[in-house]
Amino acid sequence: xxxxxxxxxxxxDKGETALGDGTRLPKFALRIEAYGTxxxxxxxxxxxxxxxxxxADVMLARIQNDLFDLGADLCVPETAKRNENRLRIADxxxxxxxxxxxxxxxxxxxxxxxxxxxxxxxxAHLHLARAIVRRAERAMVHLATEExxxxxxxxxxxxLSDHLFVMSRYLNxxxxxxxxxxxxxxx
Numbered sequence: 638x639x640x641x642x643x644x645x646x647x648x649x650d651k652g653e654t655a656l657g658d659g660t661r662l663p664k665f666a667l668r669i670e671a672y673g674t675x676x677x678x679x680x681x682x683x684x685x686x687x688x689x690x691x692x693a694d695v696m697l698a699r700i701q702n703d704l705f706d707l708g709a710d711l712c713v714p715e716t717a718k719r720n721e722n723r724l725r726i727a728d729x730x731x732x733x734x735x736x737x738x739x740x741x742x743x744x745x746x747x748x749x750x751x752x753x754x755x756x757x758x759x760x761a762h763l764h765l766a767r768a769i770v771r772r773a774e775r776a777m778v779h780l781a782t783e784e785x786x787x788x789x790x791x792x793x794x795x796x797l798s799d800h801l802f803v804m805s806r807y808l809n810x811x812x813x814x815x816x817x818x819x820x821x822x823x824x
Contacts, residue, residue, distance in 0.1 A: 657713035657723070667780040672711040674773035675794075679704040681769050685762035693759070693808060696737055700797065703730055707790055711777070715785040726790045734796040741807040748812075752802075755816040756809035763808065767801035770794055 653661045654669060662669055679701055686697050709724040717723070754764030774794035780786055806812045 656717075657709065658717035660714070660717075667776060667783065668711060668714070671773060671776040671780050672708045674769060674776050675704055675708050675711065678766055678769040678773055679708075681762065681766035685759055685766055688757065688759035688762060689808065693804060696800075696804070699733075700800070703793070703797075706730070707793060710787050710790050711780075715787065725787050726793045728789050728792075731789060731792045731796050734793070734800045738796070738800050738803050741803045745803070745806055745812040748815075750817040750819070752806065753816040753818050754805075756805070756814045759808045760805040760814075763801045763805035767798050767805065770798045770801060774798065 649664065652664050654664050655661050656668065682697055682701050682704070686694055686701075689697060703726070706724055707726055710726050713723045754768075755761050774791065777786060777791050777794055781791065806815055809815045
């Protein structure tokens with residue numbers, strides 16, 4: 638359980654921060670970049686939720702909670718001494734995203750061009766969140782070249798960006814409100 642009585646601790650004033658196992662790293666470390674970008678994606682989803690209702694909002698609420706799980710996963714190295722019983726992203730979370738993607742995508746017409754971010758406010762915010770999730774995934778993959786990380790965490794990030802793309806189309810009147818790319822239109 639998390640208890641936060643004090644918000645500022647002054648322990649990061651010299652450019653370092655603590656991981657979940659107590660290890661201190663510089664704030665520019667790849668691991669910090671990865672879970673910091675996950676946090677940024679979560680904030681973007683909070684903005685998207687200002688424009689969603691019903692099942693879409695319920696899915697995004699679950700995803701926001703999952704992103705805290707993902708941050709908790711990333712903030713404790715796989716090699717930490719007290720790693721057992723640490724919160725880790727699980728395959729069931731990835732599988733849930735896949736089921737939701739399939740259900741939404743079944744109601745969409747196939748794409749005939751790439752989609753430009755836009756359409757409804759919800760869709761535009763989801764595209765922003767999707768791009769941030771892709772950046773988080775890149776940071777996680779980079780981190781995985783130097784340290785072991787939970788493979789399910791990378792799969793979750795990859796599937797989440799797909800989920801947000803499909804949901805953005807779904808919330809654009811099931812794709813009929815998508816803004817499509819016209820190659821070379823302005824030459």
